[in-house]
Amino acid sequence: MTDSQPHDSGELGVHQAARLEKLKKIEAQGLDPWGHRFDDRSFIEAVRARQGEVRYQLADGSQIPLPEFDGPEIIDYKAWKASKGPGGEEIGPAVRVAGRIMLMRTAGKLVFLNIRDLTGDIQIMIPKGHVSDEDFELTKLLDFGDLIGVDGRLGRTNTGELTVFASKLHFMTKTLEPPPEKHAGLQDPELRQRMRYLDLTYNTDSLQTFLKRTKIIHSIRSTLAKHDFVEVEGPTLHTIAGGAAAKPFLTHHNALDMQLFLRIALELHLKRLMVGGIERVYEIGRVYRNEGISPRHNPEFTMIELYWAYADYRVMMDLTQQIIIEALDAIGQGYKTHWGDLEIDFTPPFKRRTYTELFEEHTGLKIADHEGIASLARKLRLDPDGKHPDVVISEVFEEKVEDALIGPVFVTDYPASLCPLTKRSATQPEIAERFELFIHGMELANAYTELNDPILQENLFKTQLQGMAEDDSMARMDTDFIRALRHGMPPAGGLGIGIDRLVMLLTNSRSIRDVILFPLLRQES
RNA sequence: GAGAGCGUAGCUCAGUCGGUAGAGCAAAGGACUUUUAAUCCUUGGGUCGAGGGUUCGAAUCCCUCCGCUCUCACCA
Numbered sequence: 001m002t003d004s005q006p007h008d009s010g011e012l013g014v015h016q017a018a019r020l021e022k023l024k025k026i027e028a029q030g031l032d033p034w035g036h037r038f039d040d041r042s043f044i045e046a047v048r049a050r051q052g053e054v055r056y057q058l059a060d061g062s063q064i065p066l067p068e069f070d071g072p073e074i075i076d077y078k079a080w081k082a083s084k085g086p087g088g089e090e091i092g093p094a095v096r097v098a099g100r101i102m103l104m105r106t107a108g109k110l111v112f113l114n115i116r117d118l119t120g121d122i123q124i125m126i127p128k129g130h131v132s133d134e135d136f137e138l139t140k141l142l143d144f145g146d147l148i149g150v151d152g153r154l155g156r157t158n159t160g161e162l163t164v165f166a167s168k169l170h171f172m173t174k175t176l177e178p179p180p181e182k183h184a185g186l187q188d189p190e191l192r193q194r195m196r197y198l199d200l201t202y203n204t205d206s207l208q209t210f211l212k213r214t215k216i217i218h219s220i221r222s223t224l225a226k227h228d229f230v231e232v233e234g235p236t237l238h239t240i241a242g243g244a245a246a247k248p249f250l251t252h253h254n255a256l257d258m259q260l261f262l263r264i265a266l267e268l269h270l271k272r273l274m275v276g277g278i279e280r281v282y283e284i285g286r287v288y289r290n291e292g293i294s295p296r297h298n299p300e301f302t303m304i305e306l307y308w309a310y311a312d313y314r315v316m317m318d319l320t321q322q323i324i325i326e327a328l329d330a331i332g333q334g335y336k337t338h339w340g341d342l343e344i345d346f347t348p349p350f351k352r353r354t355y356t357e358l359f360e361e362h363t364g365l366k367i368a369d370h371e372g373i374a375s376l377a378r379k380l381r382l383d384p385d386g387k388h389p390d391v392v393i394s395e396v397f398e399e400k401v402e403d404a405l406i407g408p409v410f411v412t413d414y415p416a417s418l419c420p421l422t423k424r425s426a427t428q429p430e431i432a433e434r435f436e437l438f439i440h441g442m443e444l445a446n447a448y449t450e451l452n453d454p455i456l457q458e459n460l461f462k463t464q465l466q467g468m469a470e471d472d473s474m475a476r477m478d479t480d481f482i483r484a485l486r487h488g489m490p491p492a493g494g495l496g497i498g499i500d501r502l503v504m505l506l507t508n509s510r511s512i513r514d515v516i517l518f519p520l521l522r523q524e525s
Numbered sequence: 526g527a528g529a530g531c532g533u534a535g536c537u538c539a540g541u542c543g544g545u546a547g548a549g550c551a552a553a554g555g556a557c558u559u560u561u562a563a564u565c566c567u568u569g570g571g572u573c574g575a576g577g578g579u580u581c582g583a584a585u586c587c588c589u590c591c592g593c594u595c596u597c598a599c600c601a
Contacts, residue, residue: 014552014570015535078559107564108557127558144551158559181536181550183562188536190593202536244601265601292526292599419601436601446601496601511594522592 015178022141023174029134029141035172038149041096045119047154050093051162054155059087066090069160078158092154095164097122098172100201101146103182111139115148116201124150125157126166135169144182145175189513196517206514212331213503213515217284219330220304220499223323229280229306234269236262236286242478243267246289249299262288266305267494271450272484274307274492282306284499295511296442299520302499307450311493313433316447317410320437320495321350324408327506338508339440342406350437351409358411359393362401367393367415376400390417405438420460423449423491439505447495454485 026033055063064084067075081088099115099122106112109128114121128136142148149170157163180186185202192199192206200207221231239258241248243265251260266283273281284304293299308315325348328335335346356367365372370389377384377392380399384392393415405411412435416424419432433449451457461477503515513519 013535018552103562105560105563106557107560110558110560112560112563114561123561125559129558157561159561161559161561163559178535178551181538181562183550184537186536187538188532188593190532191536193593246600289600294597294600295595297600421601443601 016176019143019174019176019178022143023176026138026141026171026174029138031138031171033171033174035147035149035170038096038098038170038172041098041149043119044097044099044115044117044122047095047097047122047164048120048162050095050154054090054092054162056081056084057089057091058084063091066156067160069156069162075160076158077156077160090155094151095154096149096151097124097164098147098149098170101142101144101148104142104144106139109136111136113142113148115150123157123161123163124152124166125163126169131166131169135166138169138171143175143178145177145179147172147175190521193513193519193521209503209507209509209515210517212507215330216327216503216506217499219327220284220323222330223319223326224280224282224306227280227308227319229282229308230278232270232273232278232281232283233285234263234266234283236288238263240478242481244287244289247291249288249290264289265496266303267496268478268481270305270307271489271494272481274309275484275487275489279309279490280307293520295513296501296504298500298512298516301512301516303496304499305494305496307492307494309490309492312449312491313412313435313447313493316493316495317352317412317435320410320445320447320497321348323497324502324506327502331506333506337506339505340508340510342440344406344408344439344505346408350407352412352435353409354413355397355411355415356413358401358405359397362404363396388417390415394418402438402443403441405441407439408437408444409439410435410437419448420464421448421451421457423451442501442505443498444501444505445495445497447493450489450492450494452485452489452491454482457485458482 023033052065054066056066057063067077067080069075069077081090097115097117099117101113102116102121103114104112111126113124113126115124126136126139149172150164150166151168151170152164152166155163155165180198180202186192186195186198192203200210224231237251237253237260238248239260241261241264243263244267246264248261248264251262252258253260264287266285266287270281270283282304283306284302286300287303288300289297290299291297306319308319324346325335328337328346335348337344337346359365359367363373363376365376367373370392373389373392373396374384377396380396382392382395382399384395387395413425413428414422414432414434416422416430416432419434422432422434425431425433435445435447436443437445451460458477461482465477500512500515503509504512507515509515
């Protein structure tokens with residue numbers, strides 16, 4: 001465990017020492033600086049929603065509503081109250097709130113706090129004489145970042161600010177470290193990732209992004225429930241890292257003295273469950289790939305994979321679109337969103353274009369024109385000699401087409417030789433029943449009509465393994481998976497979506513590290 | 526893995542031509558009963574990422590290393 005704060009050296013920083021001193025004084029007042037259960041407190045958002053209950057009672061006892069403070073006009077509430085004659089009084093509901101102290105101002109015998117909870121901020125006013133002397137003494141021991149509970153009455157200050165006028169303070173938790181700068185917040189991207197707890201509190205955009213992530217995942221589950229899908233949890237420790245072509249993390253089980261891999265995909269176990277009769281099955285889970293890190297790649301990331309018996313890749317296309325549209329609905333966003341300077345128009349239906357169409361459109365070459373394509377590949381410095389023509393086509397496609405796909409667009413009907421593990425079209429055997437969904441050059445979803453022929457699957461596995469270099473081939477033949485297929489997996493459509501990338505696109509986050517709470521960082525020095 | 530940029534007070538940032546380290550916020554002490562990033566007076570706070578080199582003198586120039594960011598490579 002590394003904690004590099006100054007107290008490692010035994011010397012307290014001036015901020016830490018000051019806070020510890022206040023902690024001792026709080027204890028000396030007979031209060032618990034670490035707080036306790038606090039029943040029946042309301043979220044700040046709910047308290048703010050009760051602002052209509054704040055009324056003004058005239059001297060004759062009749063109640064009238066307050067002026068409208070939320071409009072463009074600035075209201076002089078003090079003058080308004082004076083205009084209603086003497087003997088009037090503001091009345092408002094009793095409320096109980098708790099939160100972190102974000103701002104604090106003292107004006108003589110008045111103390112103003114702004115506190116924040118999960119749902120928002122609200123101002124607290126603590127007037128000397130309206131709380132006990134002990135509570136007013138306590139305000140001198142408060143620091144930015146401390147957690148506090150407040151009982152009080154909801155009302156308005158002279159400037160119209162919705163405020164809880166405190167009658168009782170409840171100390172909840174002392175903070176021993178100073179918070180980030182109160183206006184600029186925490187800016188350093190490294191600190192925002194290492195100390196996500198501070199980022200979430202002091203950068204509200206960050207909190208909102210992660211709350212949206214939760215809503216998106218919830219929405220996906222809800223969409224799939226409408227189609228009677230069953231959610232399962234497969235193993236993350238695999239004896240064979242299969243289901244994708246990626247380098248796995250290696251680990252070891254001591255008692256069994258067994259080499260294990262962290263999973264790189266969810267596929268092979270979900271298909272086993274299809275054999276087992278779970279006809280519509282999915283998992284939302286973490287996979288681990290021992291590869292490079294970039295703004296679009298984190299070594300652990302979240303995928304959803306799903307399999308739908310008796311469906312095919314076209315059903316998967318409809319479902320993919322439904323998942324995304326309903327996720328957008330769930331975070332209360334329109335279908336036209338921004339991605340940096342670019343607009344993405346999610347208005348359904350998403351475009352569907354075949355691989356061949358896009359290839360010929362962007363290169364000006366017929367896909368059968370192998371010599372022309374090889375010539376273009378040389379111009380792109382792709383070194384096509386000795387490669388299978390379809391591999392050259394794929395490389396040219398990645399170079400010329402993918403980055404140009406703003407999307408959302410379904411790229412469908414790949415050359416069969418590029419997708420050996422995909423079922424071929426019954427009518428056009430050179431076509432694989434596959435699509436990928438591209439948005440702004442980013443591959444977001446990948447789906448197939450799944451191969452369920454165990455003999456073909458086994459042969460393709462063997463061919464694939466033969467083609468791999470010894471080092472790359474952590475993969476081995478998954479004979480149990482073949483055995484499962486021999487027991488009969490129904491024809492099915494399968495779909496994979498990168499959840500992190502989906503969240504990036506829907507929340508206009510430029511880096512995957514902005515949508516993963518704790519992305520992998522090097523150990524702090 | 527390669528290239529570029531960055532790293533200065535707890536936080537956000539300045540730092541000119543190489544000439545004794547700066548501001549705001551935060552902290553400590555004080556004033557103030559309607560503040561809004563409150564204001565005002567006073568005070569303290571630095572291994573300039575680490576190490577080495579050049580120089581009379583280095584935050585500044587050079588080298589190595591550490592960390593972060595971006596681009597590329599890798600990447601069903």
